Amino acid sequence: MFRKILIANRGEIAVRIIRACREMGIATVAVYSEADREALHTQLADEAVCIGPAAATDSYLNMEQILSACIATKADAIHPGFGFLSENSRFVEMCEKCNITFIGPTAEMMDKMGNKSQARLTMIEAGVPVVPGTKEPVYDAKRGAAMAEDIGYPVMIKASFGGGGKGMRIAFGPDDFEENFQVAQLESVRGFGDNTMYIEKYVQEPRHIEFQIMADKFGNVVQFGERDCSIQRNHQKMIEESPSVALTPELRRRMGDAAVRAAKAVHYESAGTIEFLLDKDKNFYFMEMNTRIQVEHPVTEMVSGVDLMKEMIRVAAGEPLSVKQEDIHLQGHAMECRINAEDPAHHFRPCPGVIEAIHLPGGNGVRIDTAAYNGYEIPPFYDSMIAKVIVHGRTRQEAIDKMRSTLGELIIDGVTTNVDFQYEILDNEDFQAGEITTDFIPMHFNL
Known part of the structure; x- marks a missing residue:
């Protein structure tokens, strides 16, 4: 060790x-x-x-x-x-x-899955469903437009080395393709130093479902179930939960098997996340793999009972996984809200500043991951997330009720946060019914 x-x-x-x-x-x-x-x-x-x-x-x-x-x-x-x-x-x-x-993974593994164009080809070879799209890199808007015609509009234009919602644009027809391609490519160059793009069919009204996996140096891969990350704004996740109400046991098994197959296809090691899009007809498609631990990993820890961070460290030290697939049994329902120092009333403008007072709730089934404290000054140079509120209940409704109660007790004075906006989402009837897609926020909120 x-x-x-x-x-x-x-x-x-x-x-x-x-x-x-x-x-x-x-x-x-x-x-x-x-x-x-x-x-x-x-x-x-x-x-x-x-x-x-x-x-x-x-x-x-x-x-x-x-x-x-x-x-x-x-x-x-x-x-x-x-x-x-x-x-x-x-x-x-x-x-x-x-x-x-x-x-984390080796450089070779990271390159195989970090290049989204190459990752698509790898997944096709592994028998993992992918969204129809280009099979080769695209560098030019006119050539991309011709490919988009073959795929069929609407299409998603993506940076091959993108992430975090950057380098992504939707084109609904030939008239807006070139502008969206150039904007996405410019974001890719500025954010990732690369102008390689690819184009895929835009799946309308999908859910964003991701599977947490962990792999050791001995070829063992375990998946820890799914997280539903459909509540997003500009491709940035806001609320994550596990399990997803959209998955039947059979669909969960098939998606989990595909996630393990994807990891094994690149001889993966360490923590990783296989991300899928799930359409309204319950068809799922590989979207990308994140070759790292993710912001929302506590949700999986709450339902699986496994400390993913410790497991990640053990694997890197050359130890075998401490759990097998048959050991993983998801219990109850977990949910995470990202608390950001931002102003939803003004286009989610970042709000750095000094935290004058902070009270972090506790109690049964409540976890808060944060680095904030009384008097802490949130700098303007980095991401605006200041805390993650995670709750666990026996049912989804119990988790929602517990999250509302916990947010009601959370106090962060001195800076503006998105807590009230999170309340609005939790109180929404469609959210409570589990009727959510990646278009949920633009459909329900006039932002």
Whole structure:
């Protein structure tokens, strides 16, 4: 097992990793930007190293500085969390050259699944259903328009190396294809340094269903059930839950088997998520694979009883999975709300500032992952998420009721948050009935 782990991240995910390491008896090193000098993760870790100015490009994305901090503190592994360098294969290669274990998949696996065009071809070969689309990269709008005609409108234009909703646009016909292609490609270049695009059929009124998997170095792959992540705004998830009311036991088994097949097709290791679109006729299609732990992993932990973070660390250390597929039995219903420092009344404008007072609820079946505290100043340089509220109940309705009660007790003064907007979603009749798709928010809210 590792002696010391450096966490190449910040915020609540850095705190989450530190806590898992503490329970495992592993020392931790926090890295921080100048803006995060007083952040909670720097105070909880055994050691803390400043790696640069506030801008992420000069700190949390600065590979050389992070590796230098790792070598200087004699840490033998790096956990990237999610975001930042978590899916950067070049960083993984640099870790390998420095004889530092990257807690995640290899660079080769990451490249196979990170390139969405290549991932589609891999899934087709593995017999995993995919959305009809291009089989080769697209770089030019006119050529893309011709391909879109063959596929049939509407189509989704996607960056091959995209993620987080960036580099994605919907074209409903030839008249708006070129503009949407150019905007998506520009976002891809700015966000990911790559202009490779692909085009697929736009599945209308789908659900976003993803399966959590974990794989070890011995070829064992286990799936921990699904999460329904259909409540989104601009492709950014807001509420996640497990299990999904849309899946029958038979459909759950088939989708879970496909998720395991997808992971085995690339000889995957570590935590990962296989994401599917589920149409109104219950047909499912592979969308992409996230080669990292995800924001919403606590939802799966609540229903499965498995600590995914610890399992991820054990696998990276060369240990076999501690559970088998027959050990996984989902219990009850879990739900997560992302609490962001943003103003829904003004186009969800980020609202950095000082938290003047904060009260975090507790109780049976309530978990809150956060790095916020009284007096903490939310910097304007990073993601606006400040907390994740996760609840667990015997039924979906019990989980909804518990989430409403928990949000009612949550106090965050000094900054504007999206808590009231989350209430509106939870109170919506269609949401309570489980009638949700990825179009839920634009259909029900005039934003």
